Amino acid sequence: MKRIFFLALILAVSSSLAEAQKSAWRQATDAELASLLPARAPVEKEHIETELRTASGIVDSKGRYIAGVVLLTAGYSADGKYSHYLIVQAPIRIGGVALKPGEYVFGWERARARDALSFHFNQAATGALVGTCEAYHLPGNPPVASLHIWPPADKSIVQIGRFAIPYEVGDEKDQ
Numbered sequence: 001m002k003r004i005f006f007l008a009l010i011l012a013v014s015s016s017l018a019e020a021q022k023s024a025w026r027q028a029t030d031a032e033l034a035s036l037l038p039a040r041a042p043v044e045k046e047h048i049e050t051e052l053r054t055a056s057g058i059v060d061s062k063g064r065y066i067a068g069v070v071l072l073t074a075g076y077s078a079d080g081k082y083s084h085y086l087i088v089q090a091p092i093r094i095g096g097v098a099l100k101p102g103e104y105v106f107g108w109e110r111a112r113a114r115d116a117l118s119f120h121f122n123q124a125a126t127g128a129l130v131g132t133c134e135a136y137h138l139p140g141n142p143p144v145a146s147l148h149i150w151p152p153a154d155k156s157i158v159q160i161g162r163f164a165i166p167y168e169v170g171d172e173k174d175q
Contacts, residue, residue, distance in 0.1 A: 054146040091170030095133025135163035
């Protein structure tokens with residue numbers, strides 16, 4: 001009986017800790033995103049304009065952000081290569097791609113699967129490939145989003161258009 005009680009207690013504590021981690025993240029406000037994201041993102045050897053009205057992100061209780069914005073790449077060497085700029089201030093795994101705190105760019109192309117997009121994440125400063133993953137079509141007929149990073153307590157997805165990539169936020173020991 002003591003063993004069952006002890007296991008139940010451990011389960012209750014661990015689930016409340018996991019829930020606390022999820023609820024610690026919230027949607028960032030437009031003002032927070034405007035102060036964090038650059039009007040011209042440093043991408044390789046260029047500073048590419050961003051479309052701040054498309055910005056989306058989350059922030060935790062420690063003031064760490066995971067935020068992104070659409071890049072206006074027409075006329076730049078990154079045209080067709082990247083579509084979004086991403087600032088990561090806490091470790092995150094997006095679709096299996098581990099991103100440490102830093103600045104990244106990503107782009108996409110149609111995947112072989114009809115209802116999927118293939119994403120590639122690169123370091124913003126160098127263009128070095130960090131990893132690739134696939135985004136899948138959201139069920140039903142969801143609204144289209146240029147970029148929406150949902151808080152973990154809501155959906156734990158990064159939404160581009162009608163496609164989504166699941167993510168998991170890490171903690172300091174994951175860095």
